[in-house]
Amino acid sequence: MTVSLAFSEDNDPLSYDRLDGEWRQWYETAHRFEHKVPAQDRGDIRHNIILELALARARDGDKPDNPSWMYRIASFTVAQYWRDYYKWVNGIDCGHCSNQQRKKCKRDNLYSECPRAIRIESLNKPIVDSEGHLTKLGEIIADDKAGSAAGLSKPHPFHKSLSSFPQIP
Secondary structure (H helix, E strand, C coil): CCCCCCCCCCCCCCCHHHCCHHHHHHHHHHHHHHHHCCHHHHHHHHHHHHHHHHHHHHHHCCCCCCHHHHHHHHHHHHHHHHHHHHHHHHCCCHHHCCHHHHHHHHHHCCHHHCCCCCCCCCCCCEEECCCCCEEEHHHHCCCCCCCCCHHHCCCCCHHHHHCCCCCCC
16 A cells, blocks of 8 residues: 555645645745745744744634734744844844843944854954964964873873774875
């Protein structure tokens, strides 16, 4: 016995065109909002919106679907995406600041200069070292686990066990 998830005339078994009822309505709502996020995340936000709508429907019982609540839930889901994105990129979100600080940031548009945000630097960033030479940031970062140069001259006990393996010419 063969079980198939697709209709014989359907080329794409995972097509959203196969949805019906409230799932179709939720998909159409999500589709209206997915353009508000970067292209690589649109499938994820579409499914997040559909999931949030299904969870809201389960909480509310058998109330009739109202487009306004669906749009509101979709809008909140997109807003949460951007809050999470900002936190991922900057290491902190505005929820960690006081109301006074939030108002100041909003008034003066200080979001790009957040004093609490973590700044991510590239290890390839050119900087001037203590001797005045231009070098990459990654080359001057000290490694606590590196050990001293004097320790490199002594063979490690692990090297003895490696000597029993055949050498590759």
